[in-house]
Amino acid sequence: MELIQQLINGISLGSIYALIALGYTMVYGIVKLINFAHGDVFMVGAFVGFYSITLLDLSFFPALLLTMAVTAIFGVIIERIAYKPLRNATRIAALITAIGVSLLIEYGFIYFRGAQPEAYPSGVLPTEKISILGVSINSQSIFILCTSVVLMIILQFVVHKTKIGKAMRAVSFDAEAAKLMGINVNNTISATFAIGSALAGAAGVIFGTYYSKIEPLMGIIPGLKAFVAAVLGGIGIIPGAMVGGLLLGVVESLVSAAGYSLWRDAVAFIVLILILIFLPSGLFGKNRREKV
């Protein structure tokens, strides 16, 4: 029974990692950039959700939608200001810029608001305890899992069935050729940032309702873990990010369950190292030969 309980713990945690990892992987897929500011978009989302629940008196779903809209715009602004001028610069320059943007958001936020934590009001989502065969599940975690799954399904739909999704896949396959085919590459990249950031914002709101405590530096560790999840699944591959996130969540729960809770973070990063050594393209990655 304890094992089932632990698996449920892990899947709830993993679905949050998966939502953040999706943004990493989409952006990497299209511009080959690890957007380290992504974890901070997640943080901004958590705060936007908090203020729309407490100040605007919205309930969970309107707050979620508003947050996704705000973080989508925020993501596009970051892309336009910080990354677009570096589109043709070296990859290391873009990477360093991403780290700079991340620090700017974190400490800019602290400068204007202060570092004190904030707590999501309880009762945003119903918290009934459901007991099945000695396993107790919080109705909140079911809600959260469903929301994450629905968001991922919508994402799959957008990527595979819409025009913008087609454009995104084309740009990620070959940006130059896509441009020659009349696809507006700049808009497509912005759209990718918008969708990825909206998902991170949603993850922020979900994180807030699930864990209640939010603070300006909360994006760092989940951001890094989501990065591990993205690499685990194969960076650039959307289903890979989902599976990687869930897998990482379950691994972390099982490590704590075995009594090594202090090793939990270490194990997450050991997973990263092992994947990079033995399976550099991730679980879902194909070993594509470099085209010359």
Add this chain to the structure above:
Amino acid sequence: MKKRKVGGVMLSLSLSAGLLLAGCGGAEESGGSGGGKEIKIGANVELSGGVASYGQSASQGLQLAVDEINKEGIDGKKLKIVKVDNKSDAAEATNGALKLATQDKVAAIVGAATSTNTLAQVQIATDNKIPLITPTGTNPDITNKDGKVNEYVFRTCFIDPFQGTVAANYAKDEFQSKNAAVFIDSASDYSKGLAKAFTDSYTKAGGKIVAKEAYVAKDTDFRATLTRIKSAKPDFIFLPGYYEEVGLIVKQAREAGIDVPIMGGDGWDSPKLVEIAGNEALNNTFITNHYSAADPDEKIQEFVKAYKAKYKDTPDGFAALGYDTGYMLADAIKRAGDASPEKIKEALAKTKDLALVSGNVTLNENHDPIKSASILKYENGEQKFATKVDPE
């Protein structure tokens, strides 16, 4: 925190070495207001930064005490507080102490609210021969390091191990607990100190620790570890930590179906705890604290009334201890009959049976007060006074 502490100590060493020469000249006239109408008291507290709420409360309590004392004055002299904000940072605390000692030439320094920031000032206070009183730094090392008493350092609060012992006794007496779980913050000396004292007293009284788990500050997901604790079936959980993580742990523990009593120390004492954990989850939880605003004791109620009138807020433990520090200092100055740092230090060490808000204080040979602890209980998000435990 650890790194910062080392940094702070190093800085304090290098700075104090540099100032030895300057310090010699100043020593005779320090506390310099000796002849004037004012006695300058330095307050080196956390007015901004991560634990600003601790420092602000302590400083407000101190201000209230000084205002009251100044109505009569001490031998015709008035106390004046010189405030320094250490920004919740050990290096800044060292700088602040240096400024108070050498530029403002205060007679005594009050501060800081946390152990780390107080430890960063110990060397400066000792070098400049100025008494330092921390209202709420509970780490034993502050007054007694490696078996050697810091001559110029005092405190108004009880020390960490005492809280652990009180909690263990409460678990045995109140709940007939036999199997306890201990869940600590492995990065915090405070948490480890309390847990060790709890474990010692609890096992000595015949109890058994069935689960011993740890987390690291800033963790947010404790469900896996809590599930593990649950399967060990403890009848009591001791959770010494700070409010940010404790709030999350209590919330997640209740969600995981753990409904046994949970108990912690003064690190829980913050309004944020209630916001994070939620009213319902906090039912059946207890803390040891320095005092309770709900204690019917007359002296306490008078203080609560005065504090509310001035700041429109209920005083927490930090405010009460800041207030007590003001009175302890005034008492020492009165007995010394002279406001020189040396005399104040000698008088402070002899503090005996002084009736303060947080209990009757007698300083022992380590400059630590011997006094009672209050046990508070959370009921629908409100702290209720449960009982008072005297030292043995």
